Amino acid sequence: xxxxxxxxxxxxxxxxxxxxxxxxxxxxxxxxxxxxxxxxxxxxxxxxxxxxxxxxxxxxxxxxxxxxxxxxxxxxxxxxxxxxxxxxxxxxxxxxxxxxxxxxxxxxxxxxxxxxxxxxxxxx
Numbered sequence: 769x770x771x772x773x774x775x776x777x778x779x780x781x782x783x784x785x786x787x788x789x790x791x792x793x794x795x796x797x798x799x800x801x802x803x804x805x806x807x808x809x810x811x812x813x814x815x816x817x818x819x820x821x822x823x824x825x826x827x828x829x830x831x832x833x834x835x836x837x838x839x840x841x842x843x844x845x846x847x848x849x850x851x852x853x854x855x856x857x858x859x860x861x862x863x864x865x866x867x868x869x870x871x872x873x874x875x876x877x878x879x880x881x882x883x884x885x886x887x888x889x890x891x892x
Contacts, residue, residue, distance in 0.1 A: 790864030798842030
């Protein structure tokens with residue numbers, strides 16, 4: 769079981785930006801592909817973006833392409849999700865989790881242990 773902590777969420781107006789962080793605790797985050805997922809009230813959890821262990825390959829849900837950017841700094845044991853041009857439909861709790869390496873889309877968690885997540889609310 770890996771220890772991952774999400775942060776950076778908050779309340780923003782439509783069109784605003786946030787940067788989420790996913791930080792590992794006591795494990796080599798750089799050895800894993802990492803995915804961001806989100807879940808809004810009344811909706812199923814969905815994959816948002818994922819990044820390879822080296823950072824050389826990234827994927828995005830169609831709904832966020834051109835607006836979100838995933839990146840990582842393995843020296844800091846952290847994966848980021850830069851979210852621009854936010855829309856009300858982006859409102860959700862966002863989670864990060866290790867995902868299967870040899871997979872295109874959608875991202876598949878390697879286990880079912882979810883952290884607390886970070887709340888993103890986009891509202892005018």
